[in-house]
Amino acid sequence: MELLFADDEPPLPGSDVPSPSIPPWKMLVVDDDPEVIAVTRLALTGFEFLGRRVQILSAHSGEAGREIFEREPDIAVALIDVVMETEDAGLRLVEFIRSGCDNHTTRVYLRTGQPGHAPVDRVIRDYDIDDYKEKTELTAQKLRTLLYSGLRAYRDITALQRQRDGMRRVILATSDILRTGSLREFASAVLGQLTELLGLRDTAIYCLVLPAQAAGGRSARTLAASGSLVQFADQGALDSLPPAIAARFQEALTRKESLHGDKDYVLYHRSFSGQENLLYVELTHPIASHERELLELYAINVSLTFENLSVMEEMQATQGEVVGMLGDAVEQLGTSSAAHVQRVARVSQALARAAGVDEATARLILLAAPLHDVGKVAVADSILLKAGALDPDEWAAMKAHTELGAELLARSRREVMQIAATIARGHHEHWDGSGYPSGLAGDAIPLVARVVSLADAFDSLASDRPYRVRWSDEQIRTYLQEQAGKRFDPQLVALLLGDFARYVALRAEVREA
Incomplete structure (x- = not known):
């Protein structure tokens, strides 16, 4: 096991200390040699990625690995020995992960001390794994490199899945809420889905600023709010919002562009009819470009929906008035x-x-x-x-x-x-x-x-x-x-x-x- 430490290096000075409130990445090590598991734990001491530590789970057989996967569906990376209770126990576990659990997000790496039992080319060709290593190859530094790579891949795959699921929910929400004719319900539903989708805090607020009328200035309408801002969901004027948020909204309206901060993000979108959409979200981490694109899509979606629903509400109001006047006339007879x-x-x-x-x-x-x-x-x-x-x-x-x-x-x-x-x-x-x-x-x-x-x-x-x-x-x-x-x-x-x-x-x- 000495080779496992051959290239080990101390952590870089000044590295960020992970927040204890952020859940760790889950990693599973499956090996029938307790020493391999112990050395792996030691090599990854202090490891963190994107401010999150790694929680190492372990199993000493393929069967025990199955039980853990059934219990822990959100394992990011799995290191699996090939030969354990049987010569192909690790391969059977991979099949169970991909087919039995329908899990295609966990990044799986096979390790073996007996490469002749399962040739590399055949295993990589026939099994849905990310890499196949001999145990003697994995120095501490290479193990860390492998984990960085695996966690990045897991992060991106799960982000894509969340985006796909989130867009599906947004589309379904649009369809459902359009049938009810309630923009407030639509905005609230999609706001909750969006914050969950991007892993943001649940503190968010969405406002709509209508074009100026001839008889007065612009009017604002708060369509949705969540978290600590939920009490402001029915407010009208921007100055009724918390001062810090109102100031950010005013800045976005003045600059007519979205604002990117370390702790918050204000999205600005202007529709064809002149209405201006403002979305404030509190951030747990800086958001990536694809997340900004999803926020932009959200604002455009709600903006277009608002225009459609405004027309529909006007038609319904007119229809209601006509029906009401006719009913009144009948009753007066x-x-x-x-x-x-x-x-x-x-x-x-x-x-x-x-x-x-x-x-x-x-x-x-x-x-x-x-x-x-x-x-x-x-x-x-x-x-x-x-x-x-x-x-x-x-x-x-x-x-x-x-x-x-x-x-x-x-x-x-x-x-x-x-x-x-x-x-x-x-x-x-x-x-x-x-x-x-x-x-x-x-x-x-x-x-x-x-x-x-x-x-x-x-x-x-x-x-x-x-x-x-x-x-x-x-x-x-x-x-x-x-x-x-x-x-x-x-x-x-x-x-x-x-x-x-x-x-x-x-x-x-x-x-x-």
């Missing part, structure tokens, strides 16, 4: 107030969320619910405004508003109108099958119709009508309990009554004009 449809819409959205409906559908319900009684435009005022009981012909005309409204709305191919048609047709169906127009029962009634039916009754009973005075909240609670399983979906009633105070408060937020 009858006995309800204009605020009724707004309250029904908001309660319906909240109830749909509680029932497990995804955010995109819940928003569509918010937009569609005001049109639940649109068919009443075809019902005579004498019927709508009648204070007494309706005769059979009048009641038939009143009930027809469900199908009339559904037929009117179904002419549109827009998703929100299709949902509105479903609601219009089904919001007077009863859970027990006693409703109209089709006498549907239970789950045969579309969920969106069941939700709006309950929300409509919840608000209507709290409002004055020509034929009755408003009910108290306690009367409404009792009535809903009695009608659970009869008129209303019992599970939806349980959700509403289980959080009754919140729904009462939500109803109160929209007041009469």
Whole structure:
């Protein structure tokens, strides 16, 4: 073993002291000779790479090596003896690492004291290894050189894998969040993925600065924040951020370029529409050029997504206003107030969320619910405004508003109108099958119709009508309990009554004009 120390050199003076908070690189030494393992440990005493020490794991057989790989998937480098309990134990272990564990990131180096048992050319050709050395070749310095090379390769391979996985997550996040129409959710998701991807601290913040308006200066919008900055996620002006970060953002805006510091990185990107994107991340180490490129890609991605979502949000807002005004107009024809449809819409959205409906559908319900009684435009005022009981012909005309409204709305191919048609047709169906127009029962009634039916009754009973005075909240609670399983979906009633105070408060937020 003397040759192992032939070229050993002391550590260079002034070398950085590794931080104890940074996890070490993991190295596995598999050899049936305890002295080889001991000498390897001694030769690598004090070794560090990129500020991280090396944790040396050891095994005395191929079988024991298997157990360690099953337990420790993040081994960076493995030094494996070929001949141990069998003449090919090391080769079998390599096969297990690559095929059994599907591990192609660990850098594997074979060592042998009996080269004749496994010829070098055949082993390198047939096995996925990085090198094959005789034990007498590995002096201490060569062992260190091998480890530097192996760790660099492992670092680069895992970085590429993280980038690939990160880009996949970014693409999936883009697709998912675009369906919900929430830029804040998108930015938060991708921000978390990015900091994990680059091995950064989880302290980061993303801001958007909109172009100056004619009536005032530029406005800022914080889209996402994490770590110690999460409390600033909903802030607007840059001067509401921590002074050091606000100063860095202002510097980037003035210079119109990204800023590279030892402890932080500020990314600057200007979109075609003039909006300026600012991303601040706290660094654990200086970032490489390919990591900067990924940060740039992130900013461009969020910037383009923001522009697309801004257009979509504007269209949805316009659509919502038109639907709301139409619903208000219908209600004013009858006995309800204009605020009724707004309250029904908001309660319906909240109830749909509680029932497990995804955010995109819940928003569509918010937009569609005001049109639940649109068919009443075809019902005579004498019927709508009648204070007494309706005769059979009048009641038939009143009930027809469900199908009339559904037929009117179904002419549109827009998703929100299709949902509105479903609601219009089904919001007077009863859970027990006693409703109209089709006498549907239970789950045969579309969920969106069941939700709006309950929300409509919840608000209507709290409002004055020509034929009755408003009910108290306690009367409404009792009535809903009695009608659970009869008129209303019992599970939806349980959700509403289980959080009754919140729904009462939500109803109160929209007041009469």
